Amino acid sequence: MTKRELLVVYPTLPPQMAQLEETYTLHRYDQAEDKAAFIAEHGPKCEGVVINGHASFRREHLQKMPNLKIVACSSAGFEDIDVDALTEAGVHFTNTSDALFDDVADCALMLTLACRRHLVAGHDYVKTGAWGRQGMYPLTSALRGKKAGIAGLGTIGKAIVRRFEPLGLELGYMARSKKDVPYTYHADIVSLAEWSDILIVIVPGGPETEGMINADVCKALGPKGTLINVARGSVVNETDLIAALKDGSLGDAGLDVYLNEPNPNPELTGLPNVTLYPHHASGTVETRDAMAQLVVDNLAACFAGKPLLTPVNDVKQSAAGA
Numbered sequence: 001m002t003k004r005e006l007l008v009v010y011p012t013l014p015p016q017m018a019q020l021e022e023t024y025t026l027h028r029y030d031q032a033e034d035k036a037a038f039i040a041e042h043g044p045k046c047e048g049v050v051i052n053g054h055a056s057f058r059r060e061h062l063q064k065m066p067n068l069k070i071v072a073c074s075s076a077g078f079e080d081i082d083v084d085a086l087t088e089a090g091v092h093f094t095n096t097s098d099a100l101f102d103d104v105a106d107c108a109l110m111l112t113l114a115c116r117r118h119l120v121a122g123h124d125y126v127k128t129g130a131w132g133r134q135g136m137y138p139l140t141s142a143l144r145g146k147k148a149g150i151a152g153l154g155t156i157g158k159a160i161v162r163r164f165e166p167l168g169l170e171l172g173y174m175a176r177s178k179k180d181v182p183y184t185y186h187a188d189i190v191s192l193a194e195w196s197d198i199l200i201v202i203v204p205g206g207p208e209t210e211g212m213i214n215a216d217v218c219k220a221l222g223p224k225g226t227l228i229n230v231a232r233g234s235v236v237n238e239t240d241l242i243a244a245l246k247d248g249s250l251g252d253a254g255l256d257v258y259l260n261e262p263n264p265n266p267e268l269t270g271l272p273n274v275t276l277y278p279h280h281a282s283g284t285v286e287t288r289d290a291m292a293q294l295v296v297d298n299l300a301a302c303f304a305g306k307p308l309l310t311p312v313n314d315v316k317q318s319a320a321g322a
Contacts, residue, residue, distance in 0.1 A: 004303060005045045007065070010052035012074045016292035020050065020299075030055075039064045048299050053077040053095070059085040070302040072295040076100055076156075076282070077232055078312075079205035087313040094298040094310045097155055099290040100282035105159035107281035108200050108230045111254030112164075114275045115226045116143055116198070121272070141224070144168035149196030151189055151212075152203035152231065153179055160200055172196065189213070193220035198228065205232030213237060218244035227253040230281050238265055245271050256281045 005025045011017055020026060027046060032038035043064035051057055053075035059082050062068065070092040073081065078095055086093050114120060117140050124130075125137050148164050150157045153173040161171055161183070172184035174192040179185075186192035189212055193199050199221050203209045213227065213236040221227060227250060229236055238259050244250035245268075252273040258264035261279055269276055282288065294310055301308050 004047050005042070006048040006050055006299070007039070007042060007046040008050045009057060010050065010055040010074070012050060012052075012295050013288060013292040015289070016296050019296050023300075024048070026050075048072065048302070050074070050295060050299075051081065053080070056080040058082045062086065062089055062091070070094070070299060070308075072298045072302075074291050074295045076104075077205050079232065079234070083313055087315060090315055092302055092308060092315050093312045094294070094308055095312050096291040096294045096310060098310050099294055100287050101156045101159045103284050103287045104156050104202070104230055104281040105163055107256055107277065108160045108202070108228055109163045111228050111230070111256065111275055111277060112148075112198055112200070112226065113143070115228070115252050115254040116141060120275055146170070146197040147172060147195055148198040148200065149173065149186070149192040150183075151192060151199065151201045153181070153183075154202070156230075157200075157202045160202065169198075190216050190220050193217045193225070196221060196225065198226045200228040201231045201235055203231050203235055205234045209235045211235070211237040213241065215240040215244065218250040221250055223248050224251045226251055228255075229253070230256045233257040233259040233261065233264075238268060242268050242271070245273050 003023065003025045005027060006020065008026050008028050008030055010030055027042040029035060029038055039061060044066055046065055047067050047069045049057065049068065049071040051071060051073050053073055057071060062085050068091050071081065071086055073093070073095045076095055076097040081093070083093050122137055131137065144167060146169055148169045148171055150160055150171070150173045153175045157173065164171060172186060172192060172195055174186045174189055184195065186195060201213060203212070213229070218227070218240060241253065242265070245253060254275040256277045257279050268274065282291065298308050298310060
């Protein structure tokens with residue numbers, strides 16, 4: 001039986017790649033030196049694409065793939081993938097948000113506690129012997145009774161809220177529309193920042209949210225405020241963030257993502273009032289395995305004419321994946 005053919009723009013994990021190799025004929029676009037020639041030769045034969053949110057798939061790629069049925073992304077974010085073009089062409093698109101929301105929410109909580117209770121500075125205070133020389137570490141501020149604003153109340157945002165509720169935080173949110181939840185709604189990000197002591201950003205990346213956390217937001221959050229970004233580096237204007245952290249108009253920040261990864265701005269990473277994590281919010285063995293398996297399972301469902309596990313766009317499922 002002839003195997004269906006896939007274009008691998010960004011590989012998934014080895015165990016899942018082994019499953020794909022057994023089931024399909026894989027064309028490794030990620031390893032090709034002349035990518036234009038590679039997709040021109042193999043694109044027309046491929047019915048599926050394996051990709052990650054760090055890779056790009058635009059209309060010009062799609063035009064080289066007339067038989068494409070599905071693009072399966074092994075991450076939650078996909079700002080460099082033209083989903084509108086895929087939808088117009090009747091191509092399914094899937095991602096893996098459903099597999100990672102718990103770990104990302106855990107990371108948001110971890111960064112919040114680390115910032116507010118000075119975990120990194122406290123660690124250094126003990127490690128360097130400053131505790132013995134200088135006495136008690138300065139007092140920090142309790143979480144209970146503070147206001148936490150969630151910018152983006154999707155699947156991950158709701159998981160963050162579930163973790164924050166038992167801590168006695170007052171909760172607010174900003175979203176495209178008001179939701180049926182018992183939290184304070186804010187129609188814009190500056191309003192949410194003014195209300196908040198802690199602002200957690202978990203909006204999608206892309207042009208609509210680029211630079212939304214700017215000088216006005218930092219100033220509104222204030223000198224005792226904490227910014228947590230577990231979304232995308234692009235949603236923060238890093239120049240404004242650095243300035244606010246330097247001049248004290250923003251208290252501190254906990255960051256999992258940056259504009260220039262994996263080499264973020266040293267002017268930012270060298271500041272004493274930032275807590276840094278290497279874009280690893282979903283980085284557990286269990287979650288990354290589940291994300292990779294969703295790619296395999298979504299492809300299988302598509303080609304079997306079955307409902308996709310984690311569809312993003314609205315494309316009618318064809319019979320038997322034909």
